Amino acid sequence: MLEKYFDVIVNVSLFYGIERTGIANMLNCLKPRVGIYKKGDYIVTSGQTYENVGVVLKGTATVSKESISGNRIVMTLLKERDIFGEIVAFSSMTTWPATVQAQEACEILFLPRNKIVGDCDQMCSWHRIFIQNFLRVISERAIVLNKKVEYLTIKSIRGKICSFLLEHYNKSGSKEIELALNRNELADFLNVSRPSMSREMSKMREEGVIDFHLSTFRIIDLQALKAMSEL
Amino acid sequence: MLEKYFDVIVNVSLFYGIERTGIANMLNCLKPRVGIYKKGDYIVTSGQTYENVGVVLKGTATVSKESISGNRIVMTLLKERDIFGEIVAFSSMTTWPATVQAQEACEILFLPRNKIVGDCDQMCSWHRIFIQNFLRVISERAIVLNKKVEYLTIKSIRGKICSFLLEHYNKSGSKEIELALNRNELADFLNVSRPSMSREMSKMREEGVIDFHLSTFRIIDLQALKAMSEL
DNA sequence: CAAAATCGGTATCTGGAGATACAGAATAGG
DNA sequence: CCTATTCTGTATCTCCAGATACCGATTTTG
Numbered sequence: 034m035l036e037k038y039f040d041v042i043v044n045v046s047l048f049y050g051i052e053r054t055g056i057a058n059m060l061n062c063l064k065p066r067v068g069i070y071k072k073g074d075y076i077v078t079s080g081q082t083y084e085n086v087g088v089v090l091k092g093t094a095t096v097s098k099e100s101i102s103g104n105r106i107v108m109t110l111l112k113e114r115d116i117f118g119e120i121v122a123f124s125s126m127t128t129w130p131a132t133v134q135a136q137e138a139c140e141i142l143f144l145p146r147n148k149i150v151g152d153c154d155q156m157c158s159w160h161r162i163f164i165q166n167f168l169r170v171i172s173e174r175a176i177v178l179n180k181k182v183e184y185l186t187i188k189s190i191r192g193k194i195c196s197f198l199l200e201h202y203n204k205s206g207s208k209e210i211e212l213a214l215n216r217n218e219l220a221d222f223l224n225v226s227r228p229s230m231s232r233e234m235s236k237m238r239e240e241g242v243i244d245f246h247l248s249t250f251r252i253i254d255l256q257a258l259k260a261m262s263e264l
Numbered sequence: 265m266l267e268k269y270f271d272v273i274v275n276v277s278l279f280y281g282i283e284r285t286g287i288a289n290m291l292n293c294l295k296p297r298v299g300i301y302k303k304g305d306y307i308v309t310s311g312q313t314y315e316n317v318g319v320v321l322k323g324t325a326t327v328s329k330e331s332i333s334g335n336r337i338v339m340t341l342l343k344e345r346d347i348f349g350e351i352v353a354f355s356s357m358t359t360w361p362a363t364v365q366a367q368e369a370c371e372i373l374f375l376p377r378n379k380i381v382g383d384c385d386q387m388c389s390w391h392r393i394f395i396q397n398f399l400r401v402i403s404e405r406a407i408v409l410n411k412k413v414e415y416l417t418i419k420s421i422r423g424k425i426c427s428f429l430l431e432h433y434n435k436s437g438s439k440e441i442e443l444a445l446n447r448n449e450l451a452d453f454l455n456v457s458r459p460s461m462s463r464e465m466s467k468m469r470e471e472g473v474i475d476f477h478l479s480t481f482r483i484i485d486l487q488a489l490k491a492m493s494e495l
Numbered sequence: 496c497a498a499a500a501t502c503g504g505t506a507t508c509t510g511g512a513g514a515t516a517c518a519g520a521a522t523a524g525g
Numbered sequence: 526c527c528t529a530t531t532c533t534g535t536a537t538c539t540c541c542a543g544a545t546a547c548c549g550a551t552t553t554t555g
Contacts, residue, residue: 169354172354176355226512226514229511420541446502459504459544478502
């Protein structure tokens with residue numbers, strides 16, 4: 034019954050490194066449920082009791098949260114192969130903290146939280162990899178969040194820009210940086226307004242610290258960039 | 265050899281719910297190493313290859329990170345029963361992202377990352393709980409980070425104060441809130457300066473939204489508080 | 496109990512960043 | 526290839542929040 038989804042499932046991060054036969058066995062053991070939703074359907078609603086980790090098999094969905102004053106804010110856009118609810122699965126939370134809604138027709142795989150660590154006595158070797166994958170996924174989520182906190186903690190726009198560029202430099206080793214983000218997205222990521230960011234970048238260009246044209250950036254004065262990276 | 269640490273180990277979050285005999289078995293299986301450090305010793309240094317999750321059996325230690333410009337920033341203070349490195353353990357990182365240094369004489373238990381998920385064929389039932397604990401610890405770290413991001417993303421001081429109070433109200437259901445933090449700590453948590461925070465709180469009191477005296481706060485106009493909670 | 500240290504509230508001054516508006520560049524689309 | 530749309534840089538204005546300083550209240554400690 035799940036065969037037709039296999040080409041998707043094989044590429045889901047939770048199943049990395051597990052052979053098709055292994056996945057088949059595991060799914061047999063996990064006894065997942067598949068839900069089919071029309072556009073606009075609620076997949077899970079905030080406050081509902083939590084039971085499963087979700088995997089998007091087909092379509093797209095939004096994760097949104099209601100702020101205290103009642104505004105709905107879309108936090109993530111889920112697409113094929115994405116998973117959701119993985120953080121809540123093993124926390125002590127018993128209800129969903131967010132709402133997931135089908136943005137287009139969706140098919141979702143639900144993995145029961147209590148079967149994930151394995152009820153069966155003999156833990157098959159695939160299952161072990163599965164758990165490792167799970168741990169990796171959660172860990173990396175935490176690492177990304179941590180990185181985000183680091184950026185958000187920097188007070189000045191200049192500091193944020195410098196840190197951002199330096200991180201790219203440290204990763205690539207090149208002073209020539211090609212960004213995949215446009216100005217709006219970058220400003221959003223750094224949690225500042227776009228004009229303010231542009232203003233600051235222009236100042237930095239005037240000062241001869243960096244140069245840029247559209248999405249191409251170049252570090253000119255690395256020392257200065259480092260010095261300014263924390264305020 | 266590890267017996268003398270048992271009273272500590274029993275209370276380590278990773279071992280919650282596991283009986284003493286179970287812990288003994290597990291430690292036998294995990295083959296942990298104990299390190300003893302004098303004040304000021306480096307327990308792990310940033311960049312060093314990562315191999316173990318650490319557990320503080322005795323003493324206190326600091327987790328610090330070097331910023332790009334070379335400043336050392338203490339990020340966490342570890343005390344007895346605290347664990348460190350648990351986020352890195354199952355990520356794809358191969359080196360420590362931070363430095364851990366003994367603040368006073370320390371004894372540290374190191375659990376090898378590759379043994380945690382279990383090499384032994386028959387996964388004992390305690391081991392399953394252990395893994396669940398591990399998952400819970402990481403998940404809850406991620407949840408805390410997420411919460412932190414939420415607060416950091418709020419731009420205005422007023423918004424932060426409102427959200428903070430509302431969260432306490434939602435948890436306790438009482439409009440009377442007793443804080444465990446002093447002003448400095450609260451300002452720190454909200455990532456704002458203390459005088460600015462005090463100024464804003466006083467304004468809110470004038471406006472009849474809240475009242476407070478030292479660490480006791482009272483919500484007077486709940487509606488207004490909600491309305492202002494996001495700017 | 497007195498002196499010292501910590502803590503909380505307030506005032507002033509200043510700067511940095513947001514909002515808004517607009518124009519020119521780049522890109523997309525017919 | 527020309528039009529429409531999106532993207533980017535820049536200017537102006539305003540104001541929120543940080544830095545600093547100081548005073549009174551509270552707590553600590555010798």
